[in-house]
Amino acid sequence: MNREKKQGKVYLIGVGPGDPELITIKGLRFLKRAEVVLYDHLIPMDLLKEVSRSARLIPVGKKHGAHSMSQDAINECLFHEAQRGKKVARLKGGDPYVFGRGGEEILFLKARGVDVEVVPGVSSVIAVPALAGIPLTQRHLAMTVAVASGHVTEDNDPIPVPDADTLVYVMCVSDLDKTVKQILKKRSAGTPCAVIENGAMPGERVLVGTLRNIVHKSRTAKLVAPAVFVVGDVVRLRARIFTKRA
Known part of the structure:
Protein backbone atom coordinates (compact mmCIF):
# COMPACT_ATOMS: atom_id res chain seq x y z
CA MET A 1 0.00 0.00 0.00
CA ASN A 2 1.46 3.36 -1.07
CA ARG A 3 1.38 6.11 1.49
CA GLU A 4 0.61 9.58 0.22
CA LYS A 5 3.64 11.83 0.66
CA LYS A 6 3.22 14.35 3.47
CA GLN A 7 3.02 17.91 2.15
CA GLY A 8 5.28 20.46 3.78
CA LYS A 9 4.55 24.14 4.16
CA VAL A 10 6.59 27.28 4.81
CA TYR A 11 5.32 30.15 6.95
CA LEU A 12 7.07 33.50 6.48
CA ILE A 13 6.43 35.10 9.85
CA GLY A 14 7.13 38.71 10.73
CA VAL A 15 7.79 38.81 14.46
CA GLY A 16 7.90 42.57 14.99
CA PRO A 17 10.70 45.00 15.84
CA GLY A 18 12.18 43.57 19.03
CA ASP A 19 9.60 43.23 21.78
CA PRO A 20 8.51 39.55 21.80
CA GLU A 21 4.96 40.60 22.74
CA LEU A 22 4.57 42.35 19.38
CA ILE A 23 4.31 39.13 17.37
CA THR A 24 0.77 38.52 16.09
CA ILE A 25 -1.48 35.81 17.50
CA LYS A 26 -1.41 34.00 14.16
CA GLY A 27 2.38 34.20 13.96
CA LEU A 28 2.76 32.73 17.43
CA ARG A 29 0.30 29.94 16.64
CA PHE A 30 2.23 28.89 13.54
CA LEU A 31 5.54 29.16 15.40
CA LYS A 32 4.35 26.74 18.07
CA ARG A 33 3.32 24.23 15.39
CA ALA A 34 6.59 24.41 13.46
CA GLU A 35 8.87 21.39 13.07
CA VAL A 36 11.75 23.43 11.66
CA VAL A 37 12.50 27.09 12.49
CA LEU A 38 14.87 29.30 10.49
CA TYR A 39 15.44 32.57 12.31
CA ASP A 40 17.24 35.86 11.76
CA HIS A 41 19.66 37.49 14.17
CA LEU A 42 17.31 40.41 14.88
CA ILE A 43 14.31 38.45 16.12
CA PRO A 44 13.45 38.54 19.86
CA MET A 45 15.25 35.42 21.07
CA ASP A 46 12.67 34.90 23.83
CA LEU A 47 10.30 33.76 21.09
CA LEU A 48 12.37 30.62 20.62
CA LYS A 49 11.10 29.49 24.03
CA GLU A 50 7.69 29.07 22.36
CA VAL A 51 9.02 26.53 19.87
CA SER A 52 8.29 22.82 20.32
CA ARG A 53 11.12 20.93 22.02
CA SER A 54 11.21 18.54 19.09
CA ALA A 55 11.63 21.31 16.51
CA ARG A 56 14.97 21.94 14.81
CA LEU A 57 16.35 25.48 15.14
CA ILE A 58 18.49 26.89 12.33
CA PRO A 59 20.10 30.36 12.75
CA VAL A 60 20.44 32.07 9.38
CA GLY A 61 20.85 35.75 10.27
CA LYS A 62 23.32 38.45 9.38
CA LYS A 63 25.28 40.33 12.03
CA HIS A 64 27.71 43.17 11.35
CA GLY A 65 28.25 42.02 7.78
CA ALA A 66 28.79 38.35 8.66
CA HIS A 67 26.30 35.83 7.26
CA SER A 68 25.38 32.62 9.07
CA MET A 69 23.96 31.46 5.73
CA SER A 70 23.78 33.07 2.30
CA GLN A 71 20.38 33.99 0.86
CA ASP A 72 20.70 31.28 -1.78
CA ALA A 73 21.44 28.72 0.93
CA ILE A 74 18.44 29.92 2.97
CA ASN A 75 16.18 29.51 -0.06
CA GLU A 76 17.46 25.99 -0.66
CA CYS A 77 17.10 25.06 3.01
CA LEU A 78 13.47 26.21 3.07
CA PHE A 79 12.77 24.22 -0.09
CA HIS A 80 14.54 21.11 1.21
CA GLU A 81 12.66 21.09 4.53
CA ALA A 82 9.31 21.62 2.80
CA GLN A 83 10.13 18.76 0.42
CA ARG A 84 10.65 16.57 3.47
CA GLY A 85 7.06 17.33 4.47
CA LYS A 86 7.95 19.63 7.36
CA LYS A 87 6.06 22.62 8.73
CA VAL A 88 8.71 25.33 8.45
CA ALA A 89 8.62 28.68 10.24
CA ARG A 90 10.84 31.35 8.69
CA LEU A 91 11.12 34.07 11.34
CA LYS A 92 11.97 37.59 10.27
CA GLY A 93 12.32 40.75 12.32
CA GLY A 94 9.68 43.37 11.58
CA ASP A 95 7.62 42.52 8.50
CA PRO A 96 8.80 39.98 5.90
CA TYR A 97 8.07 42.31 2.98
CA VAL A 98 9.70 45.50 4.31
CA PHE A 99 13.44 45.14 3.63
CA GLY A 100 13.14 41.54 4.81
CA ARG A 101 13.78 39.74 1.50
CA GLY A 102 10.52 37.89 2.04
CA GLY A 103 9.54 38.52 -1.56
CA GLU A 104 12.67 36.79 -2.82
CA GLU A 105 12.04 33.74 -0.66
CA ILE A 106 8.38 33.34 -1.54
CA LEU A 107 9.05 33.69 -5.28
CA PHE A 108 11.76 31.03 -5.05
CA LEU A 109 9.46 28.64 -3.20
CA LYS A 110 6.35 29.29 -5.30
CA ALA A 111 8.33 28.63 -8.48
CA ARG A 112 9.08 25.17 -7.09
CA GLY A 113 5.53 24.38 -6.07
CA VAL A 114 5.97 24.87 -2.32
CA ASP A 115 2.94 25.92 -0.28
CA VAL A 116 3.79 29.22 1.45
CA GLU A 117 1.82 31.48 3.77
CA VAL A 118 2.90 34.97 4.79
CA VAL A 119 2.12 36.27 8.27
CA PRO A 120 2.61 40.07 8.30
CA GLY A 121 4.53 41.56 11.18
CA VAL A 122 4.67 44.91 12.95
CA SER A 123 7.33 46.74 10.94
CA SER A 124 10.14 48.56 12.72
Missing part, protein backbone atom coordinates in the same frame (compact mmCIF):
# COMPACT_ATOMS: atom_id res chain seq x y z
CA VAL A 125 9.59 51.36 10.21
CA ILE A 126 6.36 52.29 12.01
CA ALA A 127 6.68 50.73 15.47
CA VAL A 128 10.13 51.99 16.46
CA PRO A 129 9.35 55.70 15.89
CA ALA A 130 5.94 55.24 17.53
CA LEU A 131 7.43 53.73 20.68
CA ALA A 132 9.95 56.58 20.75
CA GLY A 133 7.14 59.14 20.71
CA ILE A 134 7.43 60.09 17.04
CA PRO A 135 4.27 59.81 14.91
CA LEU A 136 5.15 59.53 11.23
CA THR A 137 2.13 61.57 10.19
CA GLN A 138 0.38 64.45 11.92
CA ARG A 139 -2.46 66.55 10.57
CA HIS A 140 -1.27 69.96 9.31
CA LEU A 141 2.36 68.88 9.80
CA ALA A 142 3.14 65.70 7.87
CA MET A 143 0.79 63.99 5.45
CA THR A 144 3.26 61.85 3.49
CA VAL A 145 5.84 59.26 4.54
CA ALA A 146 8.59 57.55 2.57
CA VAL A 147 10.75 54.61 3.59
CA ALA A 148 14.20 53.87 2.21
CA SER A 149 17.39 51.98 2.91
CA GLY A 150 20.20 54.04 4.37
CA HIS A 151 22.81 51.53 3.26
CA VAL A 152 25.05 52.16 0.27
CA THR A 153 24.72 49.31 -2.22
CA GLU A 154 27.57 47.30 -3.72
CA ASP A 155 27.04 49.30 -6.92
CA ASN A 156 27.58 52.49 -4.90
CA ASP A 157 24.19 53.87 -5.89
CA PRO A 158 23.29 57.14 -4.12
CA ILE A 159 21.01 56.83 -1.11
CA PRO A 160 17.52 57.92 -2.19
CA VAL A 161 15.81 61.01 -0.80
CA PRO A 162 12.09 60.64 -1.62
CA ASP A 163 9.79 63.64 -1.82
CA ALA A 164 7.81 63.21 1.40
CA ASP A 165 7.17 65.12 4.63
CA THR A 166 8.66 62.38 6.81
CA LEU A 167 11.58 60.18 5.79
CA VAL A 168 12.36 56.89 7.50
CA TYR A 169 15.64 55.08 6.85
CA VAL A 170 16.53 51.57 7.98
CA MET A 171 19.96 49.89 7.86
CA CYS A 172 21.34 53.38 8.36
CA VAL A 173 24.14 53.28 10.94
CA SER A 174 27.24 52.56 8.87
CA ASP A 175 26.37 55.08 6.14
CA LEU A 176 24.56 57.72 8.19
CA ASP A 177 26.97 60.44 7.06
CA LYS A 178 26.30 59.63 3.41
CA THR A 179 22.55 59.56 4.02
CA VAL A 180 22.59 62.97 5.69
CA LYS A 181 24.75 64.40 2.91
CA GLN A 182 22.16 63.32 0.34
CA ILE A 183 19.23 64.65 2.38
CA LEU A 184 20.94 68.04 2.76
CA LYS A 185 20.65 68.49 -0.99
CA LYS A 186 16.88 68.83 -0.46
CA ARG A 187 16.41 69.80 3.21
CA SER A 188 17.83 72.54 5.40
CA ALA A 189 20.51 71.79 7.99
CA GLY A 190 18.06 72.71 10.75
CA THR A 191 15.61 69.93 9.85
CA PRO A 192 14.76 67.86 12.96
CA CYS A 193 15.76 64.21 12.97
CA ALA A 194 16.29 61.29 15.31
CA VAL A 195 18.23 58.04 15.34
CA ILE A 196 16.65 55.23 17.36
CA GLU A 197 19.00 52.39 18.30
CA ASN A 198 17.66 48.98 19.39
CA GLY A 199 14.09 50.18 19.09
CA ALA A 200 11.43 48.28 21.08
CA MET A 201 14.19 46.54 23.05
CA PRO A 202 15.48 47.05 26.60
CA GLY A 203 18.66 48.78 25.40
CA GLU A 204 16.85 51.36 23.27
CA ARG A 205 18.56 54.73 22.84
CA VAL A 206 17.14 57.77 21.07
CA LEU A 207 19.27 60.64 19.80
CA VAL A 208 17.41 63.75 18.69
CA GLY A 209 19.09 66.49 16.71
CA THR A 210 19.12 68.18 13.34
CA LEU A 211 20.71 67.31 10.03
CA ARG A 212 23.49 69.67 11.05
CA ASN A 213 24.60 67.70 14.11
CA ILE A 214 23.07 64.21 14.06
CA VAL A 215 26.12 62.51 12.55
CA HIS A 216 28.40 63.99 15.22
CA LYS A 217 25.94 63.02 17.97
CA SER A 218 25.70 59.47 16.67
CA ARG A 219 29.46 59.04 16.47
CA THR A 220 29.94 60.49 19.94
CA ALA A 221 27.31 58.11 21.34
CA LYS A 222 28.84 55.21 19.36
CA LEU A 223 25.49 54.06 18.06
CA VAL A 224 25.33 50.57 16.58
CA ALA A 225 22.88 48.65 14.43
CA PRO A 226 20.00 48.07 14.35
CA ALA A 227 18.72 51.61 14.15
CA VAL A 228 16.01 53.64 12.46
CA PHE A 229 16.62 57.19 11.24
CA VAL A 230 13.62 59.55 11.11
CA VAL A 231 13.75 62.95 9.40
CA GLY A 232 11.05 65.62 9.49
CA ASP A 233 9.10 68.06 11.62
CA VAL A 234 7.26 65.22 13.39
CA VAL A 235 10.43 64.56 15.40
CA ARG A 236 9.68 67.72 17.41
CA LEU A 237 6.55 66.06 18.79
CA ARG A 238 8.60 63.53 20.77
CA ALA A 239 9.18 66.05 23.56
CA ARG A 240 5.41 66.27 24.11
CA ILE A 241 4.39 62.69 23.35
CA PHE A 242 7.01 60.28 24.65
CA THR A 243 6.15 58.34 27.79
CA LYS A 244 8.56 55.87 29.33
CA ARG A 245 7.30 52.32 28.83
CA ALA A 246 6.62 50.02 31.76
Whole structure:
Protein backbone atom coordinates (compact mmCIF):
# COMPACT_ATOMS: atom_id res chain seq x y z
CA MET A 1 0.00 0.00 0.00
CA ASN A 2 1.46 3.36 -1.07
CA ARG A 3 1.38 6.11 1.49
CA GLU A 4 0.61 9.58 0.22
CA LYS A 5 3.64 11.83 0.66
CA LYS A 6 3.22 14.35 3.47
CA GLN A 7 3.02 17.91 2.15
CA GLY A 8 5.28 20.46 3.78
CA LYS A 9 4.55 24.14 4.16
CA VAL A 10 6.59 27.28 4.81
CA TYR A 11 5.32 30.15 6.95
CA LEU A 12 7.07 33.50 6.48
CA ILE A 13 6.43 35.10 9.85
CA GLY A 14 7.13 38.71 10.73
CA VAL A 15 7.79 38.81 14.46
CA GLY A 16 7.90 42.57 14.99
CA PRO A 17 10.70 45.00 15.84
CA GLY A 18 12.18 43.57 19.03
CA ASP A 19 9.60 43.23 21.78
CA PRO A 20 8.51 39.55 21.80
CA GLU A 21 4.96 40.60 22.74
CA LEU A 22 4.57 42.35 19.38
CA ILE A 23 4.31 39.13 17.37
CA THR A 24 0.77 38.52 16.09
CA ILE A 25 -1.48 35.81 17.50
CA LYS A 26 -1.41 34.00 14.16
CA GLY A 27 2.38 34.20 13.96
CA LEU A 28 2.76 32.73 17.43
CA ARG A 29 0.30 29.94 16.64
CA PHE A 30 2.23 28.89 13.54
CA LEU A 31 5.54 29.16 15.40
CA LYS A 32 4.35 26.74 18.07
CA ARG A 33 3.32 24.23 15.39
CA ALA A 34 6.59 24.41 13.46
CA GLU A 35 8.87 21.39 13.07
CA VAL A 36 11.75 23.43 11.66
CA VAL A 37 12.50 27.09 12.49
CA LEU A 38 14.87 29.30 10.49
CA TYR A 39 15.44 32.57 12.31
CA ASP A 40 17.24 35.86 11.76
CA HIS A 41 19.66 37.49 14.17
CA LEU A 42 17.31 40.41 14.88
CA ILE A 43 14.31 38.45 16.12
CA PRO A 44 13.45 38.54 19.86
CA MET A 45 15.25 35.42 21.07
CA ASP A 46 12.67 34.90 23.83
CA LEU A 47 10.30 33.76 21.09
CA LEU A 48 12.37 30.62 20.62
CA LYS A 49 11.10 29.49 24.03
CA GLU A 50 7.69 29.07 22.36
CA VAL A 51 9.02 26.53 19.87
CA SER A 52 8.29 22.82 20.32
CA ARG A 53 11.12 20.93 22.02
CA SER A 54 11.21 18.54 19.09
CA ALA A 55 11.63 21.31 16.51
CA ARG A 56 14.97 21.94 14.81
CA LEU A 57 16.35 25.48 15.14
CA ILE A 58 18.49 26.89 12.33
CA PRO A 59 20.10 30.36 12.75
CA VAL A 60 20.44 32.07 9.38
CA GLY A 61 20.85 35.75 10.27
CA LYS A 62 23.32 38.45 9.38
CA LYS A 63 25.28 40.33 12.03
CA HIS A 64 27.71 43.17 11.35
CA GLY A 65 28.25 42.02 7.78
CA ALA A 66 28.79 38.35 8.66
CA HIS A 67 26.30 35.83 7.26
CA SER A 68 25.38 32.62 9.07
CA MET A 69 23.96 31.46 5.73
CA SER A 70 23.78 33.07 2.30
CA GLN A 71 20.38 33.99 0.86
CA ASP A 72 20.70 31.28 -1.78
CA ALA A 73 21.44 28.72 0.93
CA ILE A 74 18.44 29.92 2.97
CA ASN A 75 16.18 29.51 -0.06
CA GLU A 76 17.46 25.99 -0.66
CA CYS A 77 17.10 25.06 3.01
CA LEU A 78 13.47 26.21 3.07
CA PHE A 79 12.77 24.22 -0.09
CA HIS A 80 14.54 21.11 1.21
CA GLU A 81 12.66 21.09 4.53
CA ALA A 82 9.31 21.62 2.80
CA GLN A 83 10.13 18.76 0.42
CA ARG A 84 10.65 16.57 3.47
CA GLY A 85 7.06 17.33 4.47
CA LYS A 86 7.95 19.63 7.36
CA LYS A 87 6.06 22.62 8.73
CA VAL A 88 8.71 25.33 8.45
CA ALA A 89 8.62 28.68 10.24
CA ARG A 90 10.84 31.35 8.69
CA LEU A 91 11.12 34.07 11.34
CA LYS A 92 11.97 37.59 10.27
CA GLY A 93 12.32 40.75 12.32
CA GLY A 94 9.68 43.37 11.58
CA ASP A 95 7.62 42.52 8.50
CA PRO A 96 8.80 39.98 5.90
CA TYR A 97 8.07 42.31 2.98
CA VAL A 98 9.70 45.50 4.31
CA PHE A 99 13.44 45.14 3.63
CA GLY A 100 13.14 41.54 4.81
CA ARG A 101 13.78 39.74 1.50
CA GLY A 102 10.52 37.89 2.04
CA GLY A 103 9.54 38.52 -1.56
CA GLU A 104 12.67 36.79 -2.82
CA GLU A 105 12.04 33.74 -0.66
CA ILE A 106 8.38 33.34 -1.54
CA LEU A 107 9.05 33.69 -5.28
CA PHE A 108 11.76 31.03 -5.05
CA LEU A 109 9.46 28.64 -3.20
CA LYS A 110 6.35 29.29 -5.30
CA ALA A 111 8.33 28.63 -8.48
CA ARG A 112 9.08 25.17 -7.09
CA GLY A 113 5.53 24.38 -6.07
CA VAL A 114 5.97 24.87 -2.32
CA ASP A 115 2.94 25.92 -0.28
CA VAL A 116 3.79 29.22 1.45
CA GLU A 117 1.82 31.48 3.77
CA VAL A 118 2.90 34.97 4.79
CA VAL A 119 2.12 36.27 8.27
CA PRO A 120 2.61 40.07 8.30
CA GLY A 121 4.53 41.56 11.18
CA VAL A 122 4.67 44.91 12.95
CA SER A 123 7.33 46.74 10.94
CA SER A 124 10.14 48.56 12.72
CA VAL A 125 9.59 51.36 10.21
CA ILE A 126 6.36 52.29 12.01
CA ALA A 127 6.68 50.73 15.47
CA VAL A 128 10.13 51.99 16.46
CA PRO A 129 9.35 55.70 15.89
CA ALA A 130 5.94 55.24 17.53
CA LEU A 131 7.43 53.73 20.68
CA ALA A 132 9.95 56.58 20.75
CA GLY A 133 7.14 59.14 20.71
CA ILE A 134 7.43 60.09 17.04
CA PRO A 135 4.27 59.81 14.91
CA LEU A 136 5.15 59.53 11.23
CA THR A 137 2.13 61.57 10.19
CA GLN A 138 0.38 64.45 11.92
CA ARG A 139 -2.46 66.55 10.57
CA HIS A 140 -1.27 69.96 9.31
CA LEU A 141 2.36 68.88 9.80
CA ALA A 142 3.14 65.70 7.87
CA MET A 143 0.79 63.99 5.45
CA THR A 144 3.26 61.85 3.49
CA VAL A 145 5.84 59.26 4.54
CA ALA A 146 8.59 57.55 2.57
CA VAL A 147 10.75 54.61 3.59
CA ALA A 148 14.20 53.87 2.21
CA SER A 149 17.39 51.98 2.91
CA GLY A 150 20.20 54.04 4.37
CA HIS A 151 22.81 51.53 3.26
CA VAL A 152 25.05 52.16 0.27
CA THR A 153 24.72 49.31 -2.22
CA GLU A 154 27.57 47.30 -3.72
CA ASP A 155 27.04 49.30 -6.92
CA ASN A 156 27.58 52.49 -4.90
CA ASP A 157 24.19 53.87 -5.89
CA PRO A 158 23.29 57.14 -4.12
CA ILE A 159 21.01 56.83 -1.11
CA PRO A 160 17.52 57.92 -2.19
CA VAL A 161 15.81 61.01 -0.80
CA PRO A 162 12.09 60.64 -1.62
CA ASP A 163 9.79 63.64 -1.82
CA ALA A 164 7.81 63.21 1.40
CA ASP A 165 7.17 65.12 4.63
CA THR A 166 8.66 62.38 6.81
CA LEU A 167 11.58 60.18 5.79
CA VAL A 168 12.36 56.89 7.50
CA TYR A 169 15.64 55.08 6.85
CA VAL A 170 16.53 51.57 7.98
CA MET A 171 19.96 49.89 7.86
CA CYS A 172 21.34 53.38 8.36
CA VAL A 173 24.14 53.28 10.94
CA SER A 174 27.24 52.56 8.87
CA ASP A 175 26.37 55.08 6.14
CA LEU A 176 24.56 57.72 8.19
CA ASP A 177 26.97 60.44 7.06
CA LYS A 178 26.30 59.63 3.41
CA THR A 179 22.55 59.56 4.02
CA VAL A 180 22.59 62.97 5.69
CA LYS A 181 24.75 64.40 2.91
CA GLN A 182 22.16 63.32 0.34
CA ILE A 183 19.23 64.65 2.38
CA LEU A 184 20.94 68.04 2.76
CA LYS A 185 20.65 68.49 -0.99
CA LYS A 186 16.88 68.83 -0.46
CA ARG A 187 16.41 69.80 3.21
CA SER A 188 17.83 72.54 5.40
CA ALA A 189 20.51 71.79 7.99
CA GLY A 190 18.06 72.71 10.75
CA THR A 191 15.61 69.93 9.85
CA PRO A 192 14.76 67.86 12.96
CA CYS A 193 15.76 64.21 12.97
CA ALA A 194 16.29 61.29 15.31
CA VAL A 195 18.23 58.04 15.34
CA ILE A 196 16.65 55.23 17.36
CA GLU A 197 19.00 52.39 18.30
CA ASN A 198 17.66 48.98 19.39
CA GLY A 199 14.09 50.18 19.09
CA ALA A 200 11.43 48.28 21.08
CA MET A 201 14.19 46.54 23.05
CA PRO A 202 15.48 47.05 26.60
CA GLY A 203 18.66 48.78 25.40
CA GLU A 204 16.85 51.36 23.27
CA ARG A 205 18.56 54.73 22.84
CA VAL A 206 17.14 57.77 21.07
CA LEU A 207 19.27 60.64 19.80
CA VAL A 208 17.41 63.75 18.69
CA GLY A 209 19.09 66.49 16.71
CA THR A 210 19.12 68.18 13.34
CA LEU A 211 20.71 67.31 10.03
CA ARG A 212 23.49 69.67 11.05
CA ASN A 213 24.60 67.70 14.11
CA ILE A 214 23.07 64.21 14.06
CA VAL A 215 26.12 62.51 12.55
CA HIS A 216 28.40 63.99 15.22
CA LYS A 217 25.94 63.02 17.97
CA SER A 218 25.70 59.47 16.67
CA ARG A 219 29.46 59.04 16.47
CA THR A 220 29.94 60.49 19.94
CA ALA A 221 27.31 58.11 21.34
CA LYS A 222 28.84 55.21 19.36
CA LEU A 223 25.49 54.06 18.06
CA VAL A 224 25.33 50.57 16.58
CA ALA A 225 22.88 48.65 14.43
CA PRO A 226 20.00 48.07 14.35
CA ALA A 227 18.72 51.61 14.15
CA VAL A 228 16.01 53.64 12.46
CA PHE A 229 16.62 57.19 11.24
CA VAL A 230 13.62 59.55 11.11
CA VAL A 231 13.75 62.95 9.40
CA GLY A 232 11.05 65.62 9.49
CA ASP A 233 9.10 68.06 11.62
CA VAL A 234 7.26 65.22 13.39
CA VAL A 235 10.43 64.56 15.40
CA ARG A 236 9.68 67.72 17.41
CA LEU A 237 6.55 66.06 18.79
CA ARG A 238 8.60 63.53 20.77
CA ALA A 239 9.18 66.05 23.56
CA ARG A 240 5.41 66.27 24.11
CA ILE A 241 4.39 62.69 23.35
CA PHE A 242 7.01 60.28 24.65
CA THR A 243 6.15 58.34 27.79
CA LYS A 244 8.56 55.87 29.33
CA ARG A 245 7.30 52.32 28.83
CA ALA A 246 6.62 50.02 31.76
